[in-house]
Amino acid sequence: MSNAHVLVVDDEADICGSIQDILTDEGYEVSVASGAAQARLARSKQKFDLILLDIWMPETDGITLLREWSDGGDLNCPVVMMSGHGTVDTAVEATRLGAFDFVEKPLSLAKLLRTVESALESAGRQSRTASSSLPSLLAPVGRSVAMKALRERVQQYARHDGSVLIIGEPGSGRGSFARYMHALSPRADEPLTSLTAASVSEANVEEQLLGREDGGEVTAGIFERASGGTLVVDELSDLSPTAQKILLGAIEDGRFARIGGTTAVKLDARIVATVGTDYEALIEAGRLRRDLVATLSVLSMRIPALREYSEDVPELLSYYVDKLVDAEQLTFRRFSVAAQNRLRNYPWPDNVRELKHLVRRMLLSGSSDDISLDEVEAEISAVAPIGESLVKQDLLALPLREAREHFERSYLQQQLVLCDGKVGQLAKRVGMERTHLYRKLRSLGVDFKSIGSDD
Numbered sequence: 001m002s003n004a005h006v007l008v009v010d011d012e013a014d015i016c017g018s019i020q021d022i023l024t025d026e027g028y029e030v031s032v033a034s035g036a037a038q039a040r041l042a043r044s045k046q047k048f049d050l051i052l053l054d055i056w057m058p059e060t061d062g063i064t065l066l067r068e069w070s071d072g073g074d075l076n077c078p079v080v081m082m083s084g085h086g087t088v089d090t091a092v093e094a095t096r097l098g099a100f101d102f103v104e105k106p107l108s109l110a111k112l113l114r115t116v117e118s119a120l121e122s123a124g125r126q127s128r129t130a131s132s133s134l135p136s137l138l139a140p141v142g143r144s145v146a147m148k149a150l151r152e153r154v155q156q157y158a159r160h161d162g163s164v165l166i167i168g169e170p171g172s173g174r175g176s177f178a179r180y181m182h183a184l185s186p187r188a189d190e191p192l193t194s195l196t197a198a199s200v201s202e203a204n205v206e207e208q209l210l211g212r213e214d215g216g217e218v219t220a221g222i223f224e225r226a227s228g229g230t231l232v233v234d235e236l237s238d239l240s241p242t243a244q245k246i247l248l249g250a251i252e253d254g255r256f257a258r259i260g261g262t263t264a265v266k267l268d269a270r271i272v273a274t275v276g277t278d279y280e281a282l283i284e285a286g287r288l289r290r291d292l293v294a295t296l297s298v299l300s301m302r303i304p305a306l307r308e309y310s311e312d313v314p315e316l317l318s319y320y321v322d323k324l325v326d327a328e329q330l331t332f333r334r335f336s337v338a339a340q341n342r343l344r345n346y347p348w349p350d351n352v353r354e355l356k357h358l359v360r361r362m363l364l365s366g367s368s369d370d371i372s373l374d375e376v377e378a379e380i381s382a383v384a385p386i387g388e389s390l391v392k393q394d395l396l397a398l399p400l401r402e403a404r405e406h407f408e409r410s411y412l413q414q415q416l417v418l419c420d421g422k423v424g425q426l427a428k429r430v431g432m433e434r435t436h437l438y439r440k441l442r443s444l445g446v447d448f449k450s451i452g453s454d455d
Contacts, residue, residue, distance in 0.1 A: 004120050005029040009039045010054040014148050019052065022109060036060035048077050050119050055083040055090060063093055070097045078119035106141060140173060140180065141319045142312035146304050153301050158184035163271040163296045167279065168303030171353030174274040175234060177303060182230040187270060190229030195222050197238035205243045206259050213261035223256055226269035233273040237288045248292045271296060306348040306355065314340045320359040330363040338373040346380055409444045
């Protein structure tokens, strides 16, 4: 019997491509359509054994398309609905119209494959069984260009086995990306072991990393416990000099010896390490070994700060509301449009971690179904400390005049640095008359004389 033919209908090309790749690897024949028009055309030319149909699409939504097929007596194969913002009412309507099942985004790949298998079996078709419990296919959340590119990078890196350096600010989700990469990798069935660098005590660092062997009794260290899988070193710069030296030696040699042991043990773990965006400064300060960073960065990726893809904030808010309601049995509440818009313009100094904590607080407080703008304002009312970088300051919380002065001061200070303190060059760079620029710098309290000499 030929392999089942699946049609994936979704307006997001990366989602279609990801599902197509996975189902193809599982032995299915897969076609994709970017919307209702292409889906209709595909079905007019080809009989499919299963359709995966997204609900939220431009022009014609998935429910409307399903109703069209159902009312026209043209529903001749199982249909599984997909949605990132599913509701009970939507699921009931889809089921009433003949949908086999309803799966939510971000899709659990294991759940998706089980659903595909069940749907095909219900129609009497041969299906392929998922080989293992696989990762959340479409996490991390976000439709921005930055998130799409990052998902592609992670999926690409997951196929390789080299060490990876993940660079980003605290709270940006570096650990989540490391786990996502592991779950997509050939090592997914093996252990995912995390090492919080700050927890490694200098007093017994060797035993913690290498393990101990005493009279035939073996105590496995972190390297050995991670064998076969992935070892995530969280915040590499927090490792002591001794720990950094041991880690570097084990990676370079590909093996290590337990304390008190004589037999070399193979280091059979993929190493993924996270560092802050200031890691170069830490290298210069002697807190982080340059050779260790170079060894680990066979592959490297930068996780953007949340403020760099703020268009994804509404989707992240919805995602964490659903997740926390399910995981912690919190009362469901939705963010009002005004509240969402306000949070899109908030700088999120602690990134996604801060967003998740804010969502939890909003669900725990308040009695109305909607989370209002006033509630959000009360949560984020504190102004950033003086001297913190402009991008981390919530200018929307300031009066217009004060916000403008903050921006102008930071902007001119940074531009002046780029011009080596030369006001003449600065005037050309920012398009201001030189005399007026001097007055502006003095009024803003920018000490241009301390940065460099004029030209």
